[in-house]
Amino acid sequence: MSVIKQYLTPKQKALAINLDPNIYGTFAEIGAGQETVRHFFRAGAASQTIAKAMSAYDKDYSDAIYGKEDKNRYVTQNRLKKMLRHEVGLIQERLDKEENAHRKFFSFANTVTTINYQKTFLGHGWVGIMFQAQPGQEYSEIVLHVKFKENDATLQQETLGNLGVNLVYGAFHLYDNPRRLIKSLYDDISVDKIEIDMIDFQGPAFPYVDNRLMSLQLIKNSMTEAVIFNSEGKNMLPADLLYRKDVFAVRGSFRPVTLVNVDMFENGLKMFLNETEGKPEDTVILFEITVSNLKASGNLDERDFLDRVDVLAKLGYTVMISNFSEYYRLVDYFTSYNVRYTGIAMGVNNLLMVFDEDYYKHLSGGILEAFGKFFKKDMRVYLYPYKDPKTHELLTSENLKVNDNLKELYKYFKHNRRIVDIKDYNPEHSEIYSREILQKISNSELGWEEQLPDGVAAMIKERGMFGYKEDITFEEY
Numbered sequence: 001m002s003v004i005k006q007y008l009t010p011k012q013k014a015l016a017i018n019l020d021p022n023i024y025g026t027f028a029e030i031g032a033g034q035e036t037v038r039h040f041f042r043a044g045a046a047s048q049t050i051a052k053a054m055s056a057y058d059k060d061y062s063d064a065i066y067g068k069e070d071k072n073r074y075v076t077q078n079r080l081k082k083m084l085r086h087e088v089g090l091i092q093e094r095l096d097k098e099e100n101a102h103r104k105f106f107s108f109a110n111t112v113t114t115i116n117y118q119k120t121f122l123g124h125g126w127v128g129i130m131f132q133a134q135p136g137q138e139y140s141e142i143v144l145h146v147k148f149k150e151n152d153a154t155l156q157q158e159t160l161g162n163l164g165v166n167l168v169y170g171a172f173h174l175y176d177n178p179r180r181l182i183k184s185l186y187d188d189i190s191v192d193k194i195e196i197d198m199i200d201f202q203g204p205a206f207p208y209v210d211n212r213l214m215s216l217q218l219i220k221n222s223m224t225e226a227v228i229f230n231s232e233g234k235n236m237l238p239a240d241l242l243y244r245k246d247v248f249a250v251r252g253s254f255r256p257v258t259l260v261n262v263d264m265f266e267n268g269l270k271m272f273l274n275e276t277e278g279k280p281e282d283t284v285i286l287f288e289i290t291v292s293n294l295k296a297s298g299n300l301d302e303r304d305f306l307d308r309v310d311v312l313a314k315l316g317y318t319v320m321i322s323n324f325s326e327y328y329r330l331v332d333y334f335t336s337y338n339v340r341y342t343g344i345a346m347g348v349n350n351l352l353m354v355f356d357e358d359y360y361k362h363l364s365g366g367i368l369e370a371f372g373k374f375f376k377k378d379m380r381v382y383l384y385p386y387k388d389p390k391t392h393e394l395l396t397s398e399n400l401k402v403n404d405n406l407k408e409l410y411k412y413f414k415h416n417r418r419i420v421d422i423k424d425y426n427p428e429h430s431e432i433y434s435r436e437i438l439q440k441i442s443n444s445e446l447g448w449e450e451q452l453p454d455g456v457a458a459m460i461k462e463r464g465m466f467g468y469k470e471d472i473t474f475e476e477y
Contacts, residue, residue: 007187010162013169014043022135023172024095025106026052026087030062031075031125032114032153035161036168051091075113077237080126080143083109088130088139105139106131108168112146112160114153123148123156124239127164131171133205140203142171144185145237147195159193175205182217197224198237211235212309213302219291219323220300226322226333228286231313241318242337246283248272249320249330250345253293253434254308256441256466257315260347260384260432262453267422268345268382275380276341287312288320288330307465311456327354328374335376342379345422348386348395355402355410371409381419387430394430396421442467 008016017023018040027037027050037053040046056062059074066082073079087107095105112125128143146163148156166185174181178201185196196218201209215227215235228236250265269285272278289308294300309319324330327344334342346354353359354374355367363369386395393399397419402410413419432451440448441460449457460468 007184008169009188010039010165011043013165013187014039015045017168017172018043018045018049020172021048022103023049023106024051024100024103025049025108025131026054026091028054028056028083028087028107028109029112030056030079030083030110031112032123032157035157036108036110036164039161039165051095052087075111075125077126077143077145079111080109080128083107083111084128084130084141102135104132104135104137104172106168106171108164110160110164114148114156115151119151122151123153125160127160127167129167129171131205133172133175138204140171140175140205141201142167142181143200143202144196145198147197148193149195150193155193159189162187162189163194178206178209178214179217182214182223183221186221186223191222195224197227198235200235210306212306216300216302216305216321219321222323225324225329226320228318228320229309230318231316233309233313236318239337241284242334242339244338244340246272246276246278246341246343247286247334247339248283248343248345249286249288249334251288251290251327251330251350254287254289254312255304255434255438256308256311256456256460257453258432258434258437258451259426259429259453260434262315263426263429264345264347264382264384264422267424268343268384270424271382271420271422272341272343272380276343278341285318286320287317288322290325291321291323292325294321304466307463310463311459311465314455314459315453326359326370328370331376331379332373335373340378342376343382344379345382345384347384348400351381351383351397351400351419352402354381355406357403357406367406371413375413375418380417382422383419384422385425385430389431389433438466441465444469 029036034055040050056065062074066086069076069079084107087109091105091107106129108129110125110127114123115121124147126143126145128141130139130141133140150156150159163185166187170181170184174184182199199214199218200211201214212229212233215229218224218227226238228238228241230236248269250261252261254261273280273283294305312319322330324333331342357367360367360370383397388395397414437448437451460466461470
């Protein structure tokens with residue numbers, strides 16, 4: 001028997017908040033996001049909930065209240081956090097603590113720009129709430145970034161208002177179940193209307209929340225296609241990181257990271273920087289794992305996911321989790337942020353998959369359409385050689401065999417240096433195979449430690465990663 005999932009409408013959620021005598025706070029909405037508080041006024045009994053509602057549309061007025069922003073950028077995370085802290089400060093300053101000891105205070109804010117008049121830019125925004133999960137408790141915080149998908153400003157504003165109500169309701173009623181809270185953000189909202197590409201939980205209401213797992217929920221729930229976090233586990237906004245930068249990406253399972261991965265990355269990056277004449281500080285380096293790769297053994301195992309990204313974090317790498325099974329979608333994603341040059345490091349097997357027509361049957365233009373998106377003018381593949389374990393033949397771009405009907409196409413990309421071999425690689429690493437290493441780890445065998453970067457083997461053993469179990473021997477007395 002199928003189960004029908006029911007959820008409250010925005011009006012019902014707003015009314016539920018309004019009827020709770022213990023919830024009290026403020027709304028501050030600047031820019032185009034003037035819609036959330038309207039739901040609470042319309043629902044009725046708003047006087048029990050709303051201490052203040054403010055709409056600072058004019059930049060000068062906004063500056064007078066919250067201060068000026070660097071480069072006059074108002075739709076930023078920094079601006080949102082200034083708003084939240086300012087409004088929470090006023091609550092603490094103006095409301096008597098003894099008289100309101102039973103209340104849980106909050107401040108909701110957003111700063112948004114909707115679609116422009118020419119409809120060349122769909123718009124985006126920051127939405128957040130600071131709230132007390134319990135009376136007198138320190139404030140917790142939920143911050144998220146949204147990208148609009150609708151092509152009408154009025155529709156965008158309505159969607160934003162619904163999202164804001166869902167966030168306020170979720171903060172007070174679902175803070176103890178952040179996965180469910182994230183799902184509830186789309187109650188009464190279709191995923192094709194708005195995208196959430198970053199979310200961050202902080203504070204005493206979320207003592208055990210790992211924001212990397214929360215980022216993963218966004219992809220699992222089809223709320224976004226890719227998320228990025230740095231080596232400290234901090235979520236990063238893709239637009240801030242990628243816009244007009246050079247991007248060098250390495251895709252893999254990283255289960256675990258091996259010396260081959262590091263050799264591919266280091267020597268490929270060296271060639272990329274030389275050929276683009278780019279500066280390291282203007283180059284974004286990403287270690288990308290696809291969701292399909294995370295599901296390679298069946299269901300998505302969150303422990304396995306954290307094992308992989310923890311090892312990458314130990315090595316200081318920035319991690320991208322994406323839903324881009326095909327490489328052309330990855331490059332297309334980078335292109336949407338106006339990146340300058342793109343370099344993709346990959347092994348021979350992955351390049352053979354790129355030239356497999358079966359992956360593009362769903363495209364009306366087939367493999368040619370995919371290649372038009374993948375082999376952009378400023379994109380280059382850096383190919384790491386592969387030593388066949390059976391024949392011991394070393395495969396490079398020079399002796400790689402593709403299907404006969406694609407040979408001329410392959411020659412074209414090779415001739416025009418869209419595919420280049422990674423030079424100066426370490427030949428001693430050519431017989432390192434990650435699957436064999438993983439099998440040895442899970443079987444507690446010896447001899448895999450030296451095939452991993454420094455410190456990784458010790459980390460795996462210490463934390464029992466990737467199925468490692470210490471072999472205990474008992475001495476006879």
